[in-house]
Amino acid sequence: MTAIEVDGVGKSYTGKGKRTDALSGVRLSVPSGGFVSLLGPSGCGKTTLLKCLDGLVPVTEGEIRVGGVPITGPGRDRAFVFQDFRLLPWRTVLGNVAFPLEGVVSSKAEREEIARRHIEMVGLADFERHHPHELSGGMQQRVGIARALAVDPDILLMDEPFGALDAQTRELMQIELLRIWELTGKTVVFVTHSVDEALFLSQRIAVFSARPGRVAAEFEVPFGYPRDEHAVRGDSRFTDLRHDIWRLLKGDTNAFSE
Amino acid sequence: MKAASTLSQTVKAPSQRAWTSPARATGIRPLHVAGVALALAGWQVAGAVRPDFTSSPTLVAAELLRLARDGDLLSLVAGTVGTLLVGWAAAAVLGVLAGFLIGRYRLLAVALEPYLVALYSVPLIALVPLMIIWFGIGEGFLLATIVLATAIMLVFPTATGTRESVRAYGELARAYQVTGRRFLLKVVLPGALPYIAAGLRISVQRALMAVVVGQFLVGHPGLGTLLGDARARLDADEVFAVALVALAVGALLTALVGWAGRRLSAWRPEVTT
């Protein structure tokens, strides 16, 4: 089953009388329950594509289908996880996770029940009364993930969710994310500029080239789950893939810096 | 340090960022023009109904011409701006010097900060009657009033700039043996310039108000006396004409300071303290 089909998608902006192509002719399909990473240098349009997938940004060419139906805007079947966490600072952890349920689940008790369950899932049960500014970056993003899960979407769209975290926290969060993914069976589209992160997490990696952004190549990652960090990173196929992707990315940068 | 940082946060802000936005709105949009046109048209209509109450653009234009011809408008404005610039320059020198010392020597900051915050929080314009007692009603009084009202507004930005500059480049300078006067002139001062520029930007309006209030109160010839005459006669054309002149002077000064500030610190984005 295909969860998402990206069919010849292009996106261009016109500003100051100049047209900029952010994306052009992007084709991609994401299987249901799959974990696909979009990998590329900064400014290659991968975040733009992710926002197009959510419907936050309209495409100017082509079509995106979710469950076979073309999308017209954000929907409850998809949830977005932001790089900057984007928690509402005046709300507690509980209030933040319950936020998207307001107006959907009418009983407050039920909303909090659902929120609590997901806060527990990300390991923050003791912090539901805390405000975001009292939490570390890693904890804040756990709240971001809990919020996304709370609406029970089919698809998680994650925009460099661990980009703002330090290296150790980042690795912990990666393991945590895989655990949650296996637990919930959601489809995940994960944007990153870290080759290692993409390799460790995903089943498939779509490597982007820049300006206009397009999928330059796709790589299948041949490891099963649950993944053992040390085993995976030590595997020669990991090193080979890493090498291939790097060469592709470097060739791309060279082509643009001539 | 906690107390000091709360205190200095207290002074962050009175009346600053806001006028950078209209003045710096470089991109003129059709709606901007439409708004101004609508307002002028509305004013003209209102003036046709109650000219004694709202005047009108054409009446004000005529009045401005009359003031320029018979009323010595230009020399009054020029005199006011001249006084303002002299007093403001003196305030800047004093304020920057004090700010630098406070930024550089922690003991001074600790000793003086609460009192400076107090000065920053109060309407210093209230001191004008005391200034009259001390300085009489001549030019000296006006200059003292401007210095009193504006110097404090340069102290905090300069102190912040000095501190930031030492914090950011102090180690670098030590590592390369840049010390003493060279450190001050080549590192600390340029690093603090954007902050000083911000201080100048936020103080110009106060300087203008200080000089106008001073003139208004003691009848020293200038923009303030124009206001005094307008208030005494309550002739709508004159009232509006004088307000427009004050607006023009305010806008001109703000634009000038903004431009100069950007020239002085082109290497980094404007700071708003």
Next chain:
Amino acid sequence: MAPARDWAVRIATLAVLLLIWQQVAQRMSAAILPTPARVGAAAGDLLTGGELARAWGQTAVQVAVAMAVAAVAGVGLGLLFGWYRPLDQLLSPLLGALFLTPRIALVPLIALWFGLQDLAKIVLILAFGFFEVFFTVRDGVRGIERSYVELARAYCVPPRRTLRSVVLPAARPYVLTGLRLGLVHALVGVVLAGFFLETSGIGGLIYNLGAAFRTAELIAALLSVMVVGLAVNVGLRRLEIRLTPWQVTR
């Protein structure tokens, strides 16, 4: 350095300043610079004679009315203009022009329209207080717009709910800051209203004391303005920090 030691230094500074004042004042006429003791006595007279209380009483009523209007209009219009860009573009040149006009230049206009009495003074105080509230809220709402509104859109929150549960709470710190700055500015309006409109209230008291060369009382009255200004600024700033603990800067 320990805060206790900081405050010891500050108190020592105050002592030195008072000592210098005392020394200078002893060599001068009391009409020019009275000694701290004389000012203290004058402050006592103003307090017991009720002059200070009466002046501040009149002023407080005017400030209360003006700030109530400034709060409602400034917050309301600030939200509206911050939210609806076209409206802001239509009217921002005019508001910008008003903002650039030294507020003192509005005195003749206010006198023309509202006379010299209480109403005129309230309008002048309003002219000083309003813009701070308005611009702070407007700029704040503009700053919010992008990130939180995108969040709300991503989670399919309808516009009305977005306004109520995202924009309004996010604007709260700006509202508080705006009100504080507005009130601090309104005090300038208070003083000038007393100078240039009817000489009543604290501004009028200062004007009259100055004109009569009652310097000791003048300084005492000025000190009361200082105390009020400081209390307003620092007190409201503390309140802001307590009410919006997540707001670290500004």
